[in-house]
Amino acid sequence: MLSVIIITKNAGISIKSCLESVKFAEEIIVLDSGSTDDTVAICQTYTDKVYVTDWPGYGKQKNRALAMAKGDWVLSLDADEYLSSELAQTIRELIQKPSEYVAYALHRRSSFCGKFIKYGDWSNDYCLRLFKRGHAQFEEIALHERLLVEGKTAKIKHKFYHDSYPNLASMLAKMNSYSSLSAEILAEKGKRSSISHALYRALWRFIRGYFFRLGFLDGKAGFLLALSTAEATFYRYVKLMYLSSK
Numbered sequence: 518m519l520s521v522i523i524i525t526k527n528a529g530i531s532i533k534s535c536l537e538s539v540k541f542a543e544e545i546i547v548l549d550s551g552s553t554d555d556t557v558a559i560c561q562t563y564t565d566k567v568y569v570t571d572w573p574g575y576g577k578q579k580n581r582a583l584a585m586a587k588g589d590w591v592l593s594l595d596a597d598e599y600l601s602s603e604l605a606q607t608i609r610e611l612i613q614k615p616s617e618y619v620a621y622a623l624h625r626r627s628s629f630c631g632k633f634i635k636y637g638d639w640s641n642d643y644c645l646r647l648f649k650r651g652h653a654q655f656e657e658i659a660l661h662e663r664l665l666v667e668g669k670t671a672k673i674k675h676k677f678y679h680d681s682y683p684n685l686a687s688m689l690a691k692m693n694s695y696s697s698l699s700a701e702i703l704a705e706k707g708k709r710s711s712i713s714h715a716l717y718r719a720l721w722r723f724i725r726g727y728f729f730r731l732g733f734l735d736g737k738a739g740f741l742l743a744l745s746t747a748e749a750t751f752y753r754y755v756k757l758m759y760l761s762s763k
Contacts, residue, residue, distance in 0.1 A: 519612055520544040520588030520650070524578045528596035529554040531680055536563040538600040538677075539592065541609060548582045556596075576662035579655040592647050593655075593664070597680045598625070604675035608647060611673075619668030620648035627679040629742045630688070637732030637739055638725070638746055643672055660698040692749045700756035709761040715754035723747035 519542045525532060526549060536559070539545060545564035549557050550572040560567045566585070572578065579593060590612045594600075600608070604623065611621070622643040626633055634640070645653075645664040653666040682688040703710075726732045727743035735742070 518543045518588040519590045519592060519608070520546060520586035521592045521594060522546045522579065522582035522586055523548070523560075523594050523596055524575070524582060525549045525552060525556050525560065525596040526572070527552045527554050527556060529556045529559060530683070531597040532556055532559050534599040534680075535594055535596055536560065538605060539594065541605060542588075542592070544586065544588055546582050546585050548578055550578065574657070574659035574662075576655045576657040576659070579662065580657060583650075583654060586650055589650060590647065591650050591653075594646065594677070595679070598677055600677045601675055604673065604677055607673055607675050611647075617669055618671045619652040620645050620664070620666045620670045622670060622672045623647060624672070624674050624676045625679050626676045627681045629682050629738050630684055632735070632738040633678070634735050634738065634742060636734045637727065637730050637742055638722075639742070640730060645670060646677075647673075658702055660695060660702060688745055692745065692752065696749050696752040696756055699753045700760055703753075703757050704760040708757060710754040710757040712755070712758065715751050715758065718754050719747040719751035722750045 521539045521542045521544065523535060523545070525547055536545065540563060545566060547560045547564060547567045549560070549567065549569050551569065557567055557569065570581065583591060592608065622645045625642045625644050627639045627642065628634065645666060648664065648666060652668050653664050656663045656665055682691065723743050723746070726746055727740065732739040732743045
């Protein structure tokens with residue numbers, strides 16, 4: 518039995534693609550943190566396990582959903598992600614067979630302002646998302662939570678897709694939100710920063726993504742992605758500078 522867990526908020530534009538791609542699963546669990554659009558109504562047409570909760574952060578919210586899962590296998594997706602038909606078929610077949618592996622990393626292809634990215638920092642992006650229940654849980658931090666696995670892992674090359682930034686407005690909004698959360702996490706760990714450090718980290722991030730990881734091969738989108746990633750890095754460490762000075 519496969520359980521799919523999804524956390525949502527105001528994902529009415531993207532959630533249907535996500536749910537359509539996993540409707541083969543025996544159980545779909547959605548935790549919504551107070552959507553003001555039609556997200557909850559859409560989810561309720563696919564599953565009766567839709568719950569509205571507060572927002573404790575990404576890691577804790579995903580662990581809440583995981584605690585509700587009944588399946589032997591669990592697949593975790595974000596609301597703006599969806600499986601390819603090839604990956605869905607592979608998952609259906611894989612969970613029926615005995616395996617030495619307790620978790621699988623799936624190959625993610627992300628889009629930036631409508632263009633799927635092949636190179637740069639988003640290339641070769643594998644994420645641990647499919648796992649045996651009882652062998653993994655999420656790191657309980659506010660952002661960029663890792664799946665902590667006990668046992669062997671493997672990769673599946675078939676892709677799932679991530680509509681990361683549908684437009685520049687969404688990119689700027691996430692940049693501001695994520696850089697603040699990242700700065701707070703670093704501050705809690707006792708990290709410090711300065712203007713020069715922020716500039717260095719941002720410059721390196723641009724050079725790495727655009728040149729070393731061949732982001733320029735993605736054309737205009739590759740340049741904008743490398744630039745926005747560098748800008749987000751700069752603001753993260755500037756915000757850390759102010760937090761650590763208090």
